[in-house]
Amino acid sequence: MTAALDVKGLTTRFETRAGHVTAVNDVSFAVQPGRIMGLVGESGSGKSVTGFSILGLIDAPGEVSAGAVLIDGIDLRQLSDEDLRKMRGRKVAMVFQDPMMTLNPVLRVGDQMAMAVRVHRPMSKPDALDHARKALEVVGIPSPAERLKAYPHQLSGGMRQRVAIAMALLHSPSVIIADEATTALDVSIQGQILAEVRELADTTGAAIVWITHDLAVVSSLADDICVMYAGRIVERGTAEQVIGGPRHPYTQGLLDSIPALHEPGRKLPQIPGSTPQLSRLPEGCPFRPRCPRATDLCRTEPPLDVRDEQAVLCHHPLERA
Amino acid sequence: MARIGNVLAVPSAAPVETRGMRLRNFWSDYRRSWLAIGALAVILVLLVASFGAPWLVPQDPYDLAQLDWLDAFLPPGTTGSGGYVHLLGTDNAGRDMLSAILYGLRTSFLIGISAGALALTLGISIGLTAAYFGGRIEALLMRVVDLQLSMPAILLALVMAAVLGQGVPQIILALVVAQYAYFARTTHGAASVERRKDYIEAARSTPLPTRRILFKHLLPNVLPPLIVVATVQVASAISLEATLSFLGVGLPLTEPSLGSLISNGFKYIHAGRSWLSIYPGVFLMITVVAINLVGDQVRTVIDPRNSR
Amino acid sequence: MFGYLVGRLMQAAVVVFVMSVIVFVGVYAIGNPIDVMIDPGASQEIRENLIRQYGFDQPLWLQYFTFVGNVFQGDLGRSMVYNIPVTSLVFSRLPATLELVLVSVGIATVIGVPAGMYAGYRPNGIAAKLIMALSVLGFSVPTFWIGMLLIMGFAVNLGWLPSGGRGEVGQFLWFKTSLATTDGWAHVIMPAVNLSLFKMGLMIRLTRAGMVEAMGTDYVRFARAQGLPDRQIVFGHIMRNISIPLVTVFGLELGSTLAFAVVTETVFNWPGVGKLIIDSILQLDRPVMVSYLVMVVLLFVMINLVVDLIYAQLDPRVRLKGGS
Numbered sequence: 006m007t008a009a010l011d012v013k014g015l016t017t018r019f020e021t022r023a024g025h026v027t028a029v030n031d032v033s034f035a036v037q038p039g040r041i042m043g044l045v046g047e048s049g050s051g052k053s054v055t056g057f058s059i060l061g062l063i064d065a066p067g068e069v070s071a072g073a074v075l076i077d078g079i080d081l082r083q084l085s086d087e088d089l090r091k092m093r094g095r096k097v098a099m100v101f102q103d104p105m106m107t108l109n110p111v112l113r114v115g116d117q118m119a120m121a122v123r124v125h126r127p128m129s130k131p132d133a134l135d136h137a138r139k140a141l142e143v144v145g146i147p148s149p150a151e152r153l154k155a156y157p158h159q160l161s162g163g164m165r166q167r168v169a170i171a172m173a174l175l176h177s178p179s180v181i182i183a184d185e186a187t188t189a190l191d192v193s194i195q196g197q198i199l200a201e202v203r204e205l206a207d208t209t210g211a212a213i214v215w216i217t218h219d220l221a222v223v224s225s226l227a228d229d230i231c232v233m234y235a236g237r238i239v240e241r242g243t244a245e246q247v248i249g250g251p252r253h254p255y256t257q258g259l260l261d262s263i264p265a266l267h268e269p270g271r272k273l274p275q276i277p278g279s280t281p282q283l284s285r286l287p288e289g290c291p292f293r294p295r296c297p298r299a300t301d302l303c304r305t306e307p308p309l310d311v312r313d314e315q316a317v318l319c320h321h322p323l324e325r326a
Numbered sequence: 327m328a329r330i331g332n333v334l335a336v337p338s339a340a341p342v343e344t345r346g347m348r349l350r351n352f353w354s355d356y357r358r359s360w361l362a363i364g365a366l367a368v369i370l371v372l373l374v375a376s377f378g379a380p381w382l383v384p385q386d387p388y389d390l391a392q393l394d395w396l397d398a399f400l401p402p403g404t405t406g407s408g409g410y411v412h413l414l415g416t417d418n419a420g421r422d423m424l425s426a427i428l429y430g431l432r433t434s435f436l437i438g439i440s441a442g443a444l445a446l447t448l449g450i451s452i453g454l455t456a457a458y459f460g461g462r463i464e465a466l467l468m469r470v471v472d473l474q475l476s477m478p479a480i481l482l483a484l485v486m487a488a489v490l491g492q493g494v495p496q497i498i499l500a501l502v503v504a505q506y507a508y509f510a511r512t513t514h515g516a517a518s519v520e521r522r523k524d525y526i527e528a529a530r531s532t533p534l535p536t537r538r539i540l541f542k543h544l545l546p547n548v549l550p551p552l553i554v555v556a557t558v559q560v561a562s563a564i565s566l567e568a569t570l571s572f573l574g575v576g577l578p579l580t581e582p583s584l585g586s587l588i589s590n591g592f593k594y595i596h597a598g599r600s601w602l603s604i605y606p607g608v609f610l611m612i613t614v615v616a617i618n619l620v621g622d623q624v625r626t627v628i629d630p631r632n633s634r
Numbered sequence: 635m636f637g638y639l640v641g642r643l644m645q646a647a648v649v650v651f652v653m654s655v656i657v658f659v660g661v662y663a664i665g666n667p668i669d670v671m672i673d674p675g676a677s678q679e680i681r682e683n684l685i686r687q688y689g690f691d692q693p694l695w696l697q698y699f700t701f702v703g704n705v706f707q708g709d710l711g712r713s714m715v716y717n718i719p720v721t722s723l724v725f726s727r728l729p730a731t732l733e734l735v736l737v738s739v740g741i742a743t744v745i746g747v748p749a750g751m752y753a754g755y756r757p758n759g760i761a762a763k764l765i766m767a768l769s770v771l772g773f774s775v776p777t778f779w780i781g782m783l784l785i786m787g788f789a790v791n792l793g794w795l796p797s798g799g800r801g802e803v804g805q806f807l808w809f810k811t812s813l814a815t816t817d818g819w820a821h822v823i824m825p826a827v828n829l830s831l832f833k834m835g836l837m838i839r840l841t842r843a844g845m846v847e848a849m850g851t852d853y854v855r856f857a858r859a860q861g862l863p864d865r866q867i868v869f870g871h872i873m874r875n876i877s878i879p880l881v882t883v884f885g886l887e888l889g890s891t892l893a894f895a896v897v898t899e900t901v902f903n904w905p906g907v908g909k910l911i912i913d914s915i916l917q918l919d920r921p922v923m924v925s926y927l928v929m930v931v932l933l934f935v936m937i938n939l940v941v942d943l944i945y946a947q948l949d950p951r952v953r954l955k956g957g958s
Binding site for chain 3: 484
């Protein structure tokens, strides 16, 4: 089976006053149709930039400098700007974090959706609105015909995010990238939407990249997990592998600091220090200064260690018990 | 679409800045525009030339004893009866235009800077008072300010100038009345935001006198936007003064400013003596544009949204 | 909605009242109009008769109430210079000013908005830098001097356009306007361009700022992620967002253009209300000054109201509340 999304060696750099900053560093992963891949990392780890790089939405002073992004076998990086635009929304769609901001406040929901429909499929406006209404139904919005006439501020946060997801679904894309799509929502709404996303992946066969800082969310949602640190993927595997038997010390640290997975009454372990600045990365392994297992060997580039499809970028990976 | 994407998280340092560092950072940011450096240099040169005019130019254009009717309407570059070259020609009274322009520029600077400074002081006082006390005082003061802002400055200045009569102090007063509202609005806007922050509440709960809180705590925080408004307003005051003088309600020709020189020259444009109005206008334009360019760059530098 | 309108109209009434008092008192302080009106050699008796005739012997507050009473009967007094009712004087001059203002605001919008949009769309391009430089010139170089340069260039040196005055007036529907004749256009175009430069600079800056801000928003990124082409993002999405502040400014600037017309009308000898007010200030024609200023204030208040109403139409988030 060919992967719906196959990212190979993706590298994105930003030109800043401090010099080149590599926000995404040689990132590779693949997502099969109908599967959900959780892309986890702290803020500044490069996970959002990865999402935008996949869509080719990086502008100056940033630049995707290397790698390939294959969707259904087509390399987006080889396409002309115009062909790439035609892929966006049709083959690969994106949902953003803040539903308050992603919908244009002065346009009716229906108008915005109709625009998104007609850009890839020429049809009359009433037909487009009808198509939009069906998409709203799919994501569980009650009385969708009325919602189409509403302005975004007249909808609740959860409703708005459902609208955004419906817009991503309009053209049944092969790949959906959701960037912190539920972070701004209430926990109960978040649960509902996560359940719907799971169902969408199963029924539509879309490959979903779920970008989040919240390991707890992906542990319940994702089939596969990539953990990002300082622009690189440091661990990659199935959800069971990564959650059940993390091999990178950073993943281990993240898991240890999730309160829900922890014994009550005990002090919550933390990862010492903070995310390094991308412009001032330590040589060798970027996690070295914070790592409990670091040795002098870690001053050199860490190797990729693969065991049973679980890959880890580390000199001293944890051995599974 | 160059903007999209710069806002993506590229982590940056949040260093603690001292005042000296801030000043140095300001300068290093300001320096990045050649245009802005040039504009600043031009302003400095013009300031020196105009205030040093008595020592730089051959003639005191307003000492009637130094004028000779025979020198009237000499085109630029002619040598007059004084034995020196009139680089920019002479006017209908035989005045050396370059001398008159530099003297006029001095008046324009004097008026622009004093009007700006006075309007700034008045505006800050009103804006801070309103923001600090709140309630009725605030409502009343800001209502007046808003009312004034809804009227164009030129109209207010025109009426004030008409009421007050001609002369430098009168013009300055008219300009202050027309312009203080911009400062009051800016101060009030910035101060209202600051007031809600915790540090002002903290200062208010200590037995510090009101005046101290206003000037030690609020003022420094509302200063940056005011600096921008101030540059723009000085330029606008110079331009307004020239306009009023041109309209005949500003300064008379006996008290020269760039505006009254242009106004005088306007009478002769059909007679082909364009140097009488073009040269003072060129100086006026360079002055005003240079000040605005500096203001633009200052705005760019201190606007936190522009920092990367 | 109705409550909102009533509230706003009440506010407007207070503003007009306050301004009329200020203007009346202010204008009262200017010189003695009688001295301007009559021959200095006239007898004391003629002087006193005139003073009584105009009511200048009465206390200021009484004069004010007489004035207000007359205003409510549609009588703004008589011009001391032209000796005709101020109302007819102002209305005879108003069309000239209005056509000048309309043409110049039209020019400013038609050129300024697209230029600003482009400058905001590609803010780092050379064209954008050039547009911004021109806009700085537009609103920092004094209007009257540019007007003078225009006259020197196009009227004196090239002789293409008349240097001043209003041209031939033609009939358009039920009004007479110089916009109905070629000669009229030849006369109006130069002053209109002159008057438009300041607005144009402002329009360019505002449109650019709105554009730059909109380009960085999430909804634009979201629209791009949907595959919308730039053209559709700009005209389908952003245009609507930046039109809101633009309409506000457009309306407010309509009023200030009217005020700035004072300068342009003086330079081009254009027989509008702006020229009238300057002449009346120079000649201490008090009733004309007061009436003009009160009318301008009234106009400003009305424009503000209309702008707010349109604003509420354009921005679905704004709901009009009763006057505060």
